Amino acid sequence: MLQQIEELISEIKNLKASNAEEAEALRIKYLGRKGLIPALFDDFKNVPAENKKAVGMALNTLKNEAQRVITELKEAHEAGASSASGADLTLPGTSFPIGSRHPLSLVRNQIVEIFSRLGFSVAEGPEIEDDWHVFTALNFPLEHPARDMQDTFFITKDPDILLRTHTSSVQVRVMEKTQPPIRSIFPGRVFRNEAISARAHCIFHQVEGLYIDENVSFADLKQTLLYFAKEFFGENVEIRLRPSYFPFTEPSAEMDVSCSICGGKGCGVCKHTGWLEIMGCGMVDPNVLENCGIDSKKYTGFAFGMGIERIAMLKYQIKDIRLFFENDVRFLEQFKSAIH
Ligand code: 2NL
Numbered sequence: 001m002l003q004q005i006e007e008l009i010s011e012i013k014n015l016k017a018s019n020a021e022e023a024e025a026l027r028i029k030y031l032g033r034k035g036l037i038p039a040l041f042d043d044f045k046n047v048p049a050e051n052k053k054a055v056g057m058a059l060n061t062l063k064n065e066a067q068r069v070i071t072e073l074k075e076a077h078e079a080g081a082s083s084a085s086g087a088d089l090t091l092p093g094t095s096f097p098i099g100s101r102h103p104l105s106l107v108r109n110q111i112v113e114i115f116s117r118l119g120f121s122v123a124e125g126p127e128i129e130d131d132w133h134v135f136t137a138l139n140f141p142l143e144h145p146a147r148d149m150q151d152t153f154f155i156t157k158d159p160d161i162l163l164r165t166h167t168s169s170v171q172v173r174v175m176e177k178t179q180p181p182i183r184s185i186f187p188g189r190v191f192r193n194e195a196i197s198a199r200a201h202c203i204f205h206q207v208e209g210l211y212i213d214e215n216v217s218f219a220d221l222k223q224t225l226l227y228f229a230k231e232f233f234g235e236n237v238e239i240r241l242r243p244s245y246f247p248f249t250e251p252s253a254e255m256d257v258s259c260s261i262c263g264g265k266g267c268g269v270c271k272h273t274g275w276l277e278i279m280g281c282g283m284v285d286p287n288v289l290e291n292c293g294i295d296s297k298k299y300t301g302f303a304f305g306m307g308i309e310r311i312a313m314l315k316y317q318i319k320d321i322r323l324f325f326e327n328d329v330r331f332l333e334q335f336k337s338a339i340h
Helices: 001-012 020-031 035-045 049-078 103-117 170-175 216-232 286-291 310-318 329-335
Strands: 128-130 162-163 184-190 203-213 240-248 249-258 275-284 298-306
Touching: 001 035, 001 049, 020 035, 020 049, 103 184, 103 203, 103 216, 103 298, 103 310, 128 240, 128 298, 162 249, 170 184, 170 203, 170 286, 203 310, 216 240, 216 249, 216 275, 216 298, 240 275, 249 298, 275 286, 275 310, 298 310
Parallel strands: none
Antiparallel strands: 128 162, 184 203, 203 298, 240 249, 249 275, 275 298
């Protein structure tokens, strides 16, 4: 009987089943109520006393081995293509919705990318500023209306501490730290104490730029901004500069681009002028250079500033600035983009 048990053990070790039904048939054959192994257990009573220990141990090994092998065969088939619940586990999973960049980030990144090709680096600075960096160094006279509480957010009783109203404060910090040549752009969030409407918001974003070196001229300003306009709005865009005024530049100008909607013929978007205003610019006032420790006899420079919201509204034809700050996914989803 011992020999018979040994043969069964090696037979069981080599069992194969190609599906769950075959595995179940094997279970019935070896372990079922009328199976081979229970039959051997029944014969156990006929084993002579002196052999009982050895045969008993062999029988237990046989039973354990049969249970292990047949359970493994069953589990292998249950974990296959069709599970116990009948679900097809080879189907692709449910995909998560992919997020998208905010339109202001897309436009800012595009502006930064265009100027980096011209060798401009990017600099950032604090949103909470002092009077010197936001106004005084930039040639704002003491009585200038921009300093008024109606236009600027002061966050403590101390009138020296305020939220920056433009990113020019970062340019002042860079000029104070570094001698020319300076060629940088300054993207960032700015704050103005304004009533919120479809066209204005108390928080918005700017990109300003600054180029200071020996012999920088108004022609350099014009050529740089023309390059930017063509890269951003397309090769066929035209620009025009209109005289303007800023405390920190002299001379100063506003730059318009030909309306991309009507191609300059006149439409609702450009208010039938054919032109869209996109930024302010000018030659840095010598007083500003001196305030920041730069020799205005040796160096000249140009600067410019644009509102990112305004550019994004023109680019995507967005009619209400408040949409940028509501973060409604139905709005944000419209800017899914493969780049940036
Ligand atoms: C606008 C106009 C402008 C500047 C910003 C600047 C900065 C320094 C010195 C001189 Cl430190 N200028 N920035 C110059 C001209 C215009 O922005 O309409 N921005 C939205």
